[in-house]
Amino acid sequence: MSRLIRTVVALALTCTFIVACGNPDNPQQTSTSSSKPLEKVTYLTSFGNFGRDAYAWVAKDKGFFREVGLDVDIKPGSGTGDNISKIEAGAAMFTPVDLTGLLLARGNGGAESIVVVAGIQQHTMAALISLQGNGIATPKDLEGKTLADSPGSVVRNLFPTYAKLAGIDATKVTWVNGAPANLIGLLASGTVAGIGQFVVGEPTVESVAKGRQAVVLPYSDVMNDLYGNVLVTTTKIAREQPDLAKRFIAALMKGLVHSIDNPDETGQILKKNVPAAVVAPAAAECTLMSAFVRPEGSGNVVGTIDTKRVARSIELLQDADAMPAGLTPDQLVSADLTPKP
Incomplete structure (x- = not known):
């Protein structure tokens, strides 16, 4: 086989391989494990x-x-x-x-x-988060305070059950609506005393609160199986x-x-x-x-x-x-x- 023919064959095989593999950056191409479209x-x-x-x-x-x-x-x-x-x-x-x-x-x-x-x-991360200085250290301290969360949040919807099990009078806690993206800002600004969050939200809250330590009240303290x-x-x-x-x-x-x-x-x-x-x-x-x-x-x-x-x-x-x-x-x-x- 001449050098020219070998070169043409090699180029053709390379092109075929490239077409078969597809472009990994293009979602319209095929998967790496199948010839079918994604x-x-x-x-x-x-x-x-x-x-x-x-x-x-x-x-x-x-x-x-x-x-x-x-x-x-x-x-x-x-x-x-x-x-x-x-x-x-x-x-x-x-x-x-x-x-x-x-x-x-x-x-x-x-x-x-x-x-x-x-x-x-495997365990609920639902929690209420406040900041030091807001007068909240235990669940009972929530009475008389204003909390914020979105209306569809599980933290807010589960609060009556949490309150009953934690010995809180839920009628003495005021809830206001807050969009998910704005909750931490409402807490950091002092607009509300606490917000519905997940336990893992503590680092993010503290980063926005700039030096103030978070106070976390996990729902799992009174609801272990959830x-x-x-x-x-x-x-x-x-x-x-x-x-x-x-x-x-x-x-x-x-x-x-x-x-x-x-x-x-x-x-x-x-x-x-x-x-x-x-x-x-x-x-x-x-x-x-x-x-x-x-x-x-x-x-x-x-x-x-x-x-x-x-x-x-x-x-x-x-x-x-x-x-x-x-x-x-x-x-x-x-x-x-x-x-x-």
Whole structure:
């Protein structure tokens, strides 16, 4: 074979290889593991774009979604109530919501088309956060104070149950509405004495409060069995697209593990994708969240759901008169899709 012919053949093979692999920066191209086009998935974070939600950006940035043939569009969520509504309306396909908030919604006739497909946090991270100097050190100190949160927040909706178990007169606490992005600013400015937050929000609160120490009142102090965020989708997707759901769950859980194992890198990834994010607080949130995602000594695979614990959570809420009887875990949790222990 002449040198010219060998050169032409080599060039042709190179072009064929390039076309077959596709451009990794173009979401319209094919996945690295399949010749099929990437499937579009829409995803809402649980609440804005803080470090606690950065694992989705990690899964996208590290190529975990692409590896399973998915092109994921990540949008900021606005809390459990709003996220449930958007999933039911078809505005997104997957989102994390607080399991307790979902139980309250389902138990009172809502969220009927929602199903749980994975656990994110094995214990609730719901909390109230104040600042030193605001006169709040214990739950009882909340009486006579003004707190802020979004109307659909699980922290706000679960407050009556928390108050009952913590010995607080809920009628003596005033709530005002606040958008998720503005809550910390309301607290730092002194407009309110406390805000609904997750436990892991402490570093972000302190970074905005500039030197003032946060006071955290975790709901888990009086409600030990409650899960934190869980991943949900619609019953239609779970039933008609189980393969897509399983691929998405696996990639997201991979991102979750990577984020808590590599908090500093995760903070950088979040900053790259969300310029308004601040690296250090985001990394600190991931570090704090590790104990909730992978509790010490649990030995569980990340993402699992224990239906016995869900049953105890339902019982707790029913005993607190937060929801009527009748709901069972099998009505809400997809055993076919949740990661196995």
